[in-house]
Amino acid sequence: MQVIGLKALMSIVTGLVLCYLLLSSKAFACDIKVFQAYVRATPPGVNTAAAYLTLGNFADQKCVLVGVISNRAKQVMIHQNQLQGDMMHMRHLSQLEILGRSRFTFKPGGHHLMLSGLSEALKEGQQLTLKLQFESGQVLVVRLPVLAVGQEPDDMLNY
Ligand SMILES: [Cu+2]
Numbered sequence: 353m354q355v356i357g358l359k360a361l362m363s364i365v366t367g368l369v370l371c372y373l374l375l376s377s378k379a380f381a382c383d384i385k386v387f388q389a390y391v392r393a394t395p396p397g398v399n400t401a402a403a404y405l406t407l408g409n410f411a412d413q414k415c416v417l418v419g420v421i422s423n424r425a426k427q428v429m430i431h432q433n434q435l436q437g438d439m440m441h442m443r444h445l446s447q448l449e450i451l452g453r454s455r456f457t458f459k460p461g462g463h464h465l466m467l468s469g470l471s472e473a474l475k476e477g478q479q480l481t482l483k484l485q486f487e488s489g490q491v492l493v494v495r496l497p498v499l500a501v502g503q504e505p506d507d508m509l510n511y
Contacts, residue, residue, distance in 0.1 A: 382415035382486045384408065384450070388457075389496040390505040391467070393476045401425075401474050403465040403482065403496055404505075408455040416487035417448045424480060426469025433461055442466065447487070476500040 389405035409415045420428040430445040448463070450456045458464050465482065474480060476498055484492040499505065 381411070382488050382490050383410040384415055384484075384486070384490075384492055385410060386484075386492065386494050387455075388505045389494055390499045391474060391480050391496045393498050393500050394470065394474045396473070398473075399468070399470040401467045401470060402431075402460075403428075403467060403480070404458045404460065405465075405494065405496070406455055406457040407450050407484075409450040409452060412452045414452055415450045417450065417484060418446075418487050419485040420465055421483045421485070422467060422480065424471050424474075425467035427467070428482065429466045429468070430463065431466040432463050474498045476503070 385408045387406040387408060389403070391401055391403040394401050407415075407417070417430065420430065422428050430448050431442045432445055434441050434443050445463075448456065456463075478498040480496045480498055482494045482496060484494060486492070497505070
């Protein structure tokens with residue numbers, strides 16, 4: 353009987369260790385702030401759009417963006433523009449690392465968030481909501497103003 357008791361105790365200890373590991377991985381949570389986020393208004397008949405933003409990582413550890421979703425687009429992908437010969441191609445990245453204490457900028461001609469299968473046109477003055485999913489399990493909800501061509505984003509925080 354005592355042996356069974358010991359086994360039971362061991363499984364409790366294992367349970368505690370697992371809990372501790374889960375808690376300690378949460379301690380490495382991302383501390384991301386979003387700056388200068390915007391998306392371009394779409395011309396008639398176009399159902400794709402590019403969104404730009406700066407992600408500031410205020411934690412010491414790297415933070416990994418693993419997915420983006422929007423209720424107005426079928427798909428949102430992380431794209432990187434790449435020059436191949438004299439042709440510009442868009443490369444799809446499955447994830448993006450933001451190093452600790454640094455910032456990463458999505459900007460025209462570089463990285464962007466590619467929205468495809470838009471349910472309706474994005475019009476100037478509207479707001480688009482994106483949910484950024486991180487490897488840590490955190491989800492950041494960002495509201496991006498829809499800007500007309502030539503309109504520049506404010507230097508502001510977007511949550
Ligand atoms: Cu693209």
